[in-house]
Amino acid sequence: MASDSVSVYGTDGLPRPQWWHHTGMRRLAALAPGWRLYDEVHRHTQYNSELCADLQRRRLRTVLDVAADADPAHCDEVDPLDELSRRPVMTKQRLLTDLDRLRTNLVDPVDVLRVSTSGRTGEPVVIDHEEQLLVENLADQLRMFAAYGLAPDVRVLRVTCDPRQDLISFVPEPHHSVGVQLSMNVAKLDPANAAFVGRLCQEFAPEVLLGPPMEQLVTAWKIQSGMMANLGITMIWTYGDSLDALTRHVLAEVHHASVRDLYSLEEFGPVAWECPEAAGTYHINEERVLVERDGDGALVMTNLINRAMSIIRYRPEDQAQLIEEPCRCGRTLRRLTAIEGRQRGLIIDRLGNPMSVEPLRLRIQALGLPGWHVSQDNPGSIEVTMVASDEHHLETGTLSHDIRQALNQNTATVRIVSHDNLIETQGPTPQFHLFATQQYYAARLQSQLSR
Ligand SMILES: [Zn+2]
Structure with a gap:
């Protein structure tokens, strides 16, 4: 697939886009x-391991050849898989420090698609992709749709709790x-707008409810508490965070629908999707990513589609069995x-409304501190611990005043500590310790369902 598009996704020092270089246009293209x-390759490679392995090998050969640190003396006769196995494993830290060196400069800067990781294990990482990402995304999407019995013109209701997003978009x-997608900020759903949103959802008649597990739980909670009518969807589709077993169970119960989960990372796009016939197991999109396991069970991945x-x-730093x-x-x-990856919690305001942590994370990250931690044990009360020197x-x-206002809290305590006194929570989201987790919401829903 030649990447001959002239579109742009201009951020972070990339050339400014022309007005027609719109992400939506690039996706359409x-x-x-x-x-x-999908029709000529992915539809067949999923059932033919030889065909798939051959494609993987050829793509890996290209990836190794264009790498900035490629061995110029390499011989084409060498099996790319052998060559790969001799390369060191790259940690997140190395990815961060070597970002510039990992850029190949083979793609015209105006064609680079730049995305930022969520920063779940510390600093966010800015990843450069090329046009092929969008093409592969579409092919993999169609393959998954076909497996799930969805038509390409499926109606999707996406749910979010991001305070920056409107009630409806x-x-x-x-x-x-x-x-066709309708997006709803379920955190902004209240008794005053419930009737309007209800009519809209009824008219739209979504088939799929799309959203990360926490946002899905908040939606289920609103349905269960009577603020929202049952949506009559046939499928719940989760992504973004590791899906907890109890969460899966209560979502299926509330909606009387099947739950399908997608494992994706900004560094790769959609990596694996849940098999409709073997729940809890995820088929890897092996045409785009080569997956290995490190000695301790952590996944090690090579991107095969990014020049x-x-x-x-x-x-x-995600764990899984292969x-x-x-x-x-x-x-x-x-x-x-x-799969054990990240699980984010939500912040709860003084009125009991949930919101995603992203705006707060961005705000704190902008301060450029060497360390910080946020904790919430009760609705409406938040504690932020920061490591800072005089220069900050x-x-x-x-x-404290700004955070209290922005997050609608009764109290927001900000403390400055030395690095030794910063207590980070263990696990995949060390910077946040929040009581409103998947386990918390799922358990509450479960107890309501069993009444
Ligand atoms: Zn399967």
Whole structure:
């Protein structure tokens, strides 16, 4: 697939986009080659391990050849898999410090698609992708739709708790093939607007409810508490965070729908999707990512479709088991199971409304501190601990006031400590310790359902 588009996604020092270089336009442009890639390749490689392995090898050969640190003396006769196995595993820290060196400069800066990781294990990482990401996304999406029995023009209701988003937005979503998407900020749903939102949802008649597990739980909670009518959807589709077993169970109960989960990372795009016939196991999109396991069970992945940045044997610090045996569905794509990645919590305001942590995270990250931690044990009360030196000139009073206002809290305590006294929580989200987790919401819903 040649990346011959002239579109731009201009951020972070990239050339400013022309008005027609719109992400939506680029995704639309990727529809035709993505559809063809699905029809001619991905539809077949999922059932033919030899075909898939051959494609993987050829793509890996290219990835190794264009890497900035490629061995110029390498011989084409060498099996790329052998060459790969001799390369060191790349930690997140190395990815951060070597970002510039990993950029290959093979893709015209105006064609680079730049995305930022969530920063769940510390600093966010800015990843460069090329056009092929959108094309592969579409092909993989179509493959998943076909497996789930969804038509390409599926109607998707996406739920969010991001305070920066409106109650309702109408989103053209070529990212989901030619589907139609309505986006709802479920955290902003209240008794005053419930009737309006209810009518809108009824008119829209969504088939799929899309959102991260926490946002799905908040939606289920609103339905269960009577603020929202049951949506009559047939499928719940989660992504972003590791899906807890109890969360899966209560979501299926509330909606009387099947739950399907997607494992994706900004560094790669959608990595693996849950098999409809073997729940809890995820077929890897092996045409785009080569997955290995490190000695301690952590996943190690190589991006096979990105000529803009070399992400080779990278360890995103997610754990999973790898299933080599063929699946009962007949697909030969290997599977992941028992995936342990991140699980974010939500911040709860003084009125009991949930909100995602992203705006607060961005705000604190902008201060450029060497360390920080946020904790919430009760609705409406938040504690922020920061490591700062004199050069940061932090006014704790002003900060505390701003955070209290922005997050609608009764109290916001800001403390400055030395690095030794910063207590970070263990686990995949060390910077946040929040009581409103998947386990918390799912358990409350479960107890309500069993009444
Ligand atoms: Zn399967």
